[in-house]
Amino acid sequence: MGLLAEAQRRRVFRVAAAYLVVGWLAIQVAATVLPQFDLPAWAPRMVTLLVALGFPVALVMTWVFDVTSEGVRVDATAPGSKRLLAVAAVLIALALGWYFHDRPDNATHAVTPIARITPTAAAPAIPSVAVLPFLDMSQAHDQEYFSDGLSEELLNLLAQLPQLRVIARTSSFSFKGKEVDVATIAKALNVGNVLEGSVRKSGNTLRITAQLIRASDSSHLWSQTYDRQLTDVFKVQDEIAAAVVAALKVQLLPAQSFADRPRSANTEAYDQYLIGRQFATQGNEENWRRAMAAYQRAIALDPGFAAAYAELASTQGVLADALGDTAGMQLSLRTADKAIQLAPTLPDGYVKRAVDRMSFNHDWRGAEADVNKALALDAGDSTVQVARARLMIGLGRLPDAIAAASKGVQLDPLSPRAWTDLGRYLNAAHRFPEARDAIDRALEMSPESNYALFHRGETALLEGHFQEALAQFDKAGSGYGLAGAAMAQHSLGNATDSQRALDAEIAQFAQNAAYQIAEAYAWRGEKDKAFEWLDRAYAQRDGGLSFIKCDPLVANLRDDPRYAAMLKKLGLPR
Numbered sequence: 001m002g003l004l005a006e007a008q009r010r011r012v013f014r015v016a017a018a019y020l021v022v023g024w025l026a027i028q029v030a031a032t033v034l035p036q037f038d039l040p041a042w043a044p045r046m047v048t049l050l051v052a053l054g055f056p057v058a059l060v061m062t063w064v065f066d067v068t069s070e071g072v073r074v075d076a077t078a079p080g081s082k083r084l085l086a087v088a089a090v091l092i093a094l095a096l097g098w099y100f101h102d103r104p105d106n107a108t109h110a111v112t113p114i115a116r117i118t119p120t121a122a123a124p125a126i127p128s129v130a131v132l133p134f135l136d137m138s139q140a141h142d143q144e145y146f147s148d149g150l151s152e153e154l155l156n157l158l159a160q161l162p163q164l165r166v167i168a169r170t171s172s173f174s175f176k177g178k179e180v181d182v183a184t185i186a187k188a189l190n191v192g193n194v195l196e197g198s199v200r201k202s203g204n205t206l207r208i209t210a211q212l213i214r215a216s217d218s219s220h221l222w223s224q225t226y227d228r229q230l231t232d233v234f235k236v237q238d239e240i241a242a243a244v245v246a247a248l249k250v251q252l253l254p255a256q257s258f259a260d261r262p263r264s265a266n267t268e269a270y271d272q273y274l275i276g277r278q279f280a281t282q283g284n285e286e287n288w289r290r291a292m293a294a295y296q297r298a299i300a301l302d303p304g305f306a307a308a309y310a311e312l313a314s315t316q317g318v319l320a321d322a323l324g325d326t327a328g329m330q331l332s333l334r335t336a337d338k339a340i341q342l343a344p345t346l347p348d349g350y351v352k353r354a355v356d357r358m359s360f361n362h363d364w365r366g367a368e369a370d371v372n373k374a375l376a377l378d379a380g381d382s383t384v385q386v387a388r389a390r391l392m393i394g395l396g397r398l399p400d401a402i403a404a405a406s407k408g409v410q411l412d413p414l415s416p417r418a419w420t421d422l423g424r425y426l427n428a429a430h431r432f433p434e435a436r437d438a439i440d441r442a443l444e445m446s447p448e449s450n451y452a453l454f455h456r457g458e459t460a461l462l463e464g465h466f467q468e469a470l471a472q473f474d475k476a477g478s479g480y481g482l483a484g485a486a487m488a489q490h491s492l493g494n495a496t497d498s499q500r501a502l503d504a505e506i507a508q509f510a511q512n513a514a515y516q517i518a519e520a521y522a523w524r525g526e527k528d529k530a531f532e533w534l535d536r537a538y539a540q541r542d543g544g545l546s547f548i549k550c551d552p553l554v555a556n557l558r559d560d561p562r563y564a565a566m567l568k569k570l571g572l573p574r
Contacts, residue, residue, distance in 0.1 A: 019058050023051040128165040128191040130172040131155040134208075135198040147199040148173070149274035150208070154195070154240055159380050167191055168382040168412035174445070186215030189413055193221065197240075204229055210240050264308070269301035273308045280315050288319045306343030309335055313352040321359065321543050324512035329360040329541055350374040351387045358394050359543035362570045367391055382412035386421060393425060395572070396549035401425045409438075416446035424455045427462060428550040435459050454480035457488070461523075462552055466491040479505065479513035487523040487553070498524065510536075515544025522554040530554065531562045538569060545570060 027048050131154050134147040152169055159166040167189045175185055182194050197210035211223035224243060226236045264270045276294030279287045295312035298305055313335035320328030333356045339349030354370035357363040371391050374384045385408040392401035405422040412418050423439035426432075436459050442452040457472030466488050473484030482505035489498035502520050505513065518533035537545050548554060549572060557563045564574050 015058060016055075019055055023055065026051055126163060126165055127193070128167070129158060129193045129195055129212075130167040130185065130189045130191045131158065132185070132194060132196040133173050133176045134196070134210075137198045137200040138202070143199060143201045146201065146271065146274060148176075148278070149270070150199055151197075152277075154210075160378060162380065164380075165191070165411070166380060168415065170382075170418075171412045171414035174414040182213050182218055183215055190410075191215065206236070208236055208240070210243075264298070264302040264305040266302040266305075269298040269305055269308070272298035272301065273305065273311070276308070276311060276315075280311065285319065285322065288315050291315050292319070304342055306339050306346050307348060309339035309342060310346065310348035310352055313339060313349070313356070317352065317356050317359070322512060324540050324542070326360075326541050329356065332356050333360065345377060347374040347377040347381060347384055350377070351381075351383050354387050355390065358390060358546045360541045362545070362572075364391075364395060364571055367394075380411065382408050382415065382418065385411060386418060389421060389425065390546065393428070393550050394546040398425065398429055398550050401550070402429065414445060416442040416449055416452060419445075420449065420452040420455055423452075423459070425550070427455060427458055428552055430462070430552070432459055432463050450476040450478050450480045454484055457484045458553065461488060461491065464491075479509035479516055482509070483513065483516035483520045486520040490524045511540065512542075514540055515542045519544075519551070519553040522557050525556065527557060527560055527562075530557060531560070531566070534566055538566070548572075 131151055133151045136144045136147045155166060155169055155172070158164055171189055186192070186194055192215055194213045194215060195210065196213065197208065200207040206228050208226045208228070209223070212221045213219070214221050222243060224240070226239065228236050264273065272294045276291040276298065279291035279294060292312060292315050295308045295315065298308040299312070313332050316328055316335055317332035319325070320332055333353065336349050336353035336356060339346065340353065343349065350370040350373045354367040354374065357367040357370065368391060371384070371388050375388065378384060385404050389401045389404035389408060392404055402422070402425045405418070405425055408418045409415070409422055419438050419442035423435045423442065426435035426438060436456070439452055439456045439459065442449060443456065446452060453472050453476035457469045457476060460469035460472060470485060470488035470492065473481045473488055475481070476484060482501050486498045486502035486505065489501060502517070505517055505520065510517070514533050514537035518530050518537055521530035521533060548566070548570070567574055
């Protein structure tokens with residue numbers, strides 16, 4: 001009897017057709033029904049894979065087993081029955097092994113710790129809100145910076161309430177200009193409510209419309225329209241924030257109220273402040289300089305405008321660090337001092353000064369005092385948590401740094417910088433699968449971030465995937481990428497290419513990337529050169545030194561007496 005005739009006799013074709021029909025129905029039902037029960041994304045895929053794995057098993061079973069009047073028995077006379085039975089057993093074992101190994105609740109699953117801090121992992125435990133950028137409905141559409149500023153002021157007011165979780169500006173503003181429904185936004189940010197609105201400005205007259213939407217059913221909890229003169233704008237902001245709190249039914253202590261955030265009564269100064277914020281977020285030298293010019297105009301119009309001083313300090317510090325400008329670093333510190341002097345209850349000044357004290361002056365006690373003060377004023381501000389994480393990493397308290405960085409991404413879940421910082425700290429803890437997951441999230445939002453690409457390359461380098469690391473470093477470019485390429489080429493055994501990359505790094509970035517050059521020499525085992533460049537980084541006040549205690553790229557220096565001497569110079573405990 002031929003093979004096809006035998007297969008037909010054993011009903012193999014009939015079983016195959018029936019299996020395909022039933023399997024296809026199972027896949028369709030799983031794809032449609034399982035998401036309705038909020039089951040994770042892997043559940044429908046698991047059904048598809050199990051159906052696919054079961055198909056050859058079903059055919060083998062049909063061939064090997066024969067149904068008789070005496071019951072089901074193995075037909076030893078079937079061609080290749082023993083071999084096919086063995087194949088079936090192997091396939092079943094593989095399917096079961098895959099299932100139990102890849103279950104998300106498996107205790108050894110690689111990304112379980114990250115899942116605990118993923119913003120969408122669970123429903124909000126406390127009332128939560130995302131403030132979306134208000135739309136500019138003015139006839140000329142030239143008031144976008146004003147409507148953005150109004151949204152941010154509302155966000156800042158609401159963030160002062162410890163009973164309310166408020167998503168940071170970076171994340172809530174990421175949906176600006178996009179056609180995305182409220183339910184999708186709320187799910188991405190893990191919030192129960194969304195505040196949106198519009199601003200229409202005509203001359204000195206404002207019409208502000210705001211509405212609070214419950215994410216679960218897209219119902220309107222509250223809406224209100226305000227017609228005010230421009231001089232009343234701050235009063236309107238306070239009214240809207242108070243109404244949102246009432247709508248969310250947050251139970252406040254009798255003495256609790258919104259703090260009077262330092263703001264300018266000079267509308268032209270406020271306009272310049274908002275223009276500066278818009279330039280500062282665009283992240284390059286030209287726009288940083290434009291931002292500083294706008295802040296300086298705001299300060300000239302209102303010398304008591306503390307928030308403008310705080311933002312000016314931040315931009316001065318970023319630019320000075322990028323250029324290796326030591327005079328600019330100290331100017332940033334003095335500007336932050338002025339912001340604090342003008343407004344001791346504004347956390348922004350303390351955050352800016354803490355970062356400068358760590359990065360430029362290695363003043364750890366002063367930085368810790370500033371971070372603690374900012375936490376006391378507004379622990380729900382993501383920038384405060386990010387600053388605390390930087391302080392903890394500088395002091396070598398790695399678990400505390402990871403905890404603070406995790407809070408940072410919860411408060412600002414769409415911030416590429418926050419996710420990259422977390423990934424960097426997870427690299428230091430040798431938690432590589434989680435680090436990769438965190439940095440990949442950052443790269444989804446900012447694919448060209450050289451900071452994220454460098455630390456993604458670092459993950460691969462530390463895991464021993466040197467070719468992958470080189471590819472990431474090549475994409476990073478600038479001062480980060482050349483130093484990374486020197487390390488990856490060294491590990492690949494390409495001494496000439498490694499030296500070429502390092503020579504290019506030194507030729508182009510010796511003034512502002514001394515710490516990265518030291519990392520490359522340390523990775524290559526050239527300790528004398530590594531310490532030479534660490535000394536240069538110290539002389540240049542390189543901010544990278546604030547990571548030295550936890551940096552895995554310089555781990556082989558830690559047993560050298562010169563390492564202890566460097567920590568002493570930096571004011572850090574051994």
